[in-house]
Each structure stands twice: as C-alpha cells, then as structure tokens.
Amino acid sequence: MNLALSLIAASVAPVLLLDEDLTVIAASESFLEGFDVGLEDIPGARLADLGDGEWNTPQLWSLLKATAYGQAAIKAYEMDVGSRRGVRHLVLNAQRLDNGIGQGIRLLLSIQDVTDARASDREKDALIRDKAVLVQEMQHRIANSLQIIASVLMQGVRKVGSDESRDHLRDAHQRIMSVAAVQRQLTGSTLGDVELRGYFTDLCRSIGDSMIRDHDQLSLTVTVDDSIASSGKAVSLGLIVTELVINALKHAFPDDRDGQITVDYRAHGEGWTLTICDDGMGLPSGGGVAKPGLGTGIVKALASQLGAVIEMADAKPGLRVSITCDPQSSPVI
Numbered sequence: 001m002n003l004a005l006s007l008i009a010a011s012v013a014p015v016l017l018l019d020e021d022l023t024v025i026a027a028s029e030s031f032l033e034g035f036d037v038g039l040e041d042i043p044g045a046r047l048a049d050l051g052d053g054e055w056n057t058p059q060l061w062s063l064l065k066a067t068a069y070g071q072a073a074i075k076a077y078e079m080d081v082g083s084r085r086g087v088r089h090l091v092l093n094a095q096r097l098d099n100g101i102g103q104g105i106r107l108l109l110s111i112q113d114v115t116d117a118r119a120s121d122r123e124k125d126a127l128i129r130d131k132a133v134l135v136q137e138m139q140h141r142i143a144n145s146l147q148i149i150a151s152v153l154m155q156g157v158r159k160v161g162s163d164e165s166r167d168h169l170r171d172a173h174q175r176i177m178s179v180a181a182v183q184r185q186l187t188g189s190t191l192g193d194v195e196l197r198g199y200f201t202d203l204c205r206s207i208g209d210s211m212i213r214d215h216d217q218l219s220l221t222v223t224v225d226d227s228i229a230s231s232g233k234a235v236s237l238g239l240i241v242t243e244l245v246i247n248a249l250k251h252a253f254p255d256d257r258d259g260q261i262t263v264d265y266r267a268h269g270e271g272w273t274l275t276i277c278d279d280g281m282g283l284p285s286g287g288g289v290a291k292p293g294l295g296t297g298i299v300k301a302l303a304s305q306l307g308a309v310i311e312m313a314d315a316k317p318g319l320r321v322s323i324t325c326d327p328q329s330s331p332v333i
Helices: 002-009 029-034 058-068 115-159 163-186 196-211 231-251 294-305
Strands: 015-019 024-027 074-083 086-096 106-113 218-224 259-268 271-278 308-314 319-325
Touching: 002 015, 015 029, 029 106, 058 074, 058 086, 058 106, 086 115, 115 163, 163 196, 163 231, 163 294, 196 218, 196 231, 196 259, 231 259, 231 271, 231 294, 231 319, 294 308
Parallel strands: 218 259
Antiparallel strands: 015 024, 015 106, 074 086, 086 106, 259 271, 271 319, 308 319
C-alpha cells in the first residue's frame, strides 16, 4: 500500500487515487501543482471539494461512480474546467483497480491538460483557412491578369500589319488561353492532390465548348483510370493535354471534316502513359515532319520536366501522340 501511494505521489502525470465514495486517497505532485491544490487539502477530501468546485460536475460524478461499480469506463473523456488559470481543456481516463490496494474499491483517475494542444490545433486550422483564402485570391488575380494579357495580345493582332506577326500574336494568345483553362480547372485543388479523370474531363469540356462549333460533327472523348496526381504534375499534364487537343482541333480537320479526338491516361505501376489520338489528316504525306511550332516546344519541355518521352505515330487515319513516363527516370513533382 505504501509503495503504491509513493508511486502515485511521484507520478509525472496528474493522477488521483479515489475510493468508491470518490474520496481522495492519494494525489500525485503533478496534480497538486497543476491544479493549485495543497497537500493539506487532500486527507479526507472528496473530489468534488477540491479547488474551487470545478470537479463538482454531475456528469463526471456519475461516470466515476459507474466506473467504480463496473458499470462503465471513462476513456478519453473530455471536459472544460474553469479555474484560477482560466478555462482548461482536460482529457480524463479512469480505471477500477480490481486487485485492490488495501481494502475496498479503488479508482485510478489520470488527467491530461490539452489546453495548449487544442489552442495550437485551432491556430493551425486558422492558418490553413487563411492560406486557402489567400490562394483563392491569388487565383482570382491570376485569372484577371491572364484576361488582361489576352486582351492586349488581341489588340495587337488587329494593329500589326504583318501576317507573320499576327500569327505569332495569335499563337501567344492561344498559349495564354491554354494556361487560363488549366488554372480554372485546378481551382480548389491547388492545396492537395488532383483526381485526373474529373480534371481532364472538365478541361476537355471547356476546350470543346470554346472551339467545337458542332459536337455532332467533331467529338472529344476522355478516358482516364483512377489515377491521382500532385497539383504540380497535374498542371504539367493539363498543359500538355490542352496544347495537343487544341493543335488537333486547329490542324487535323480542315474544311470542316468530321472526326474524333480521344484523350486517354493510364497508369502502369509507377509509370503512366498519356495518349491523344485523332482520326484527321495525320502526318504529312511522304513521311515528312511538320515544322515545329511554339506548342510543340511547350509539350517537349513539359514532357521533359515530367521525365517522359514523346512518340508520334500514324493512327491510320489520323495522328497518335503518346507521352510515356519511365518510372525509373521520372522526377517527383
């Protein structure tokens, strides 16, 4: 008995030993110091009498009595206690000691003060909310800036006299609109991972709505597995998809030809393959290669960033462009 009381008294955590009437038999030094209770207040005192009455709560009293008689158990019970130090958030655990320390029923009540931890959690939650608001504001600013840049470029198209200069400005305008489309689809996903099926579907729907006049004549289909990517990887993939789909819409179906474009993404182990295929004009006759443009350079740079290789093949009819990631050489993004 004396050894058990000595162990309780020396406990680093706030601990009380109670009898079946919830009278305090022993208290740890940490309890006395942490809850402003004097050692002289302990002998013969009931739990409800300690401090300024903060322990005299009917719900706690009922739970402790039920635990003493084996009808319940207190595990991680949380309660707010008002004291001279202000409101404190406590986590309580109570255990009936069936083997007994001395005579009669004994309860071991341990108390953990989590006030600071809860305050820290609330502060972190507030910081996360503030960050989300800042990211949303940044996205609005980016969208507005892209619209301004696109408008300036289109004004330049109308003012310049050279056909080559107009073509360059139109290409630059299209690049800006591509980035804007990716930015719109990623809104709300910047802070976490991106589910690629929904992302590619929404992205291609946006492109199709702006560039396809007759969806019965020209279709754009997306098939993606259950892959999830980081926001950084999703941005690069989205820009690649946008560039290749827009390129197919602009060049694969001259003279209002009917056709179909498919976007397919499949993971294989740690790697993946993105394929954009159309049934349009295909590669130039005679096996020649079209002069690379700004879009081609962007796709090559993005593929290199992802550790992927590009393969172009005749789809008979049409063109198939595959971007394949080698899991052994692709960087983490």
